[in-house]
Amino acid sequence: MKQTRLKGAERRERFLDAAAEIVIACGVAAVTMDGVAARSGVNRALGYRYFSGRDEVLAALFDREVARHESRVEHEIARDASFEDWIRYGLRHWFRRMDESGELFMRLTSDNGPLAARAAARRREDVANWARALQRVFGISQRPAEHLASFLVAGTSGALAVRNGQDDDEVIETITLSVMAAAEALKAREVARSLK
DSSP states (O other): OOOOOOOHHHHHHHHHHHHHHHHHHHOGGGOOHHHHHHHHTSOHHHHHHHOSSHHHHHHHHHHHHHHHHHHHHHHHSOTTOOHHHHHHHHHHHHHHHHHHHHHHHHHHHTOSSTTHHHHHHHHHHHHHHHHHHHHHHHOOOHHHHHHHHHHHHHHHHHHHHHOOSSOHHHHHHHHHHHHHHHHHHHHHHHHHHHHO
């Protein structure tokens, strides 16, 4: 049987898939160019055609996972959805993501090595996006909006600790109601302060 030759983009993806398998099996620190090449069935030198080294492989893998996440968000929720709907959707999407590729995503985003700065930047971007939405929807000042957004972003990770896969809707509802109540309370506080 004749083997078909893979195109460059396919080889690059296969290399990233092999790196993902290593991350899941052994952690981020276990990824090496030799190991990824061996797992993907290519010569080590071929890997260097696409990546300068292991850190670039890991960065590309991280970026690919984030892009997959963002692509789904863009296609699965209406742009004019309410803030409350965005919270519910975000949590539901987060849970589904953990079911599909949670081990990989958690290892990539909790790395204390070469991906730490990238993961921290991603969390800051998520907080900034949620904070802007809180400011726009509720009229909350920037700093309190950032506090609540940080709570929301951290809460999505924390929700995994209480999740058992059977009461996801209840967990989502509890977090959504908490964030909405906090946003309304912050809004009321700012209105009261402005009247003094």
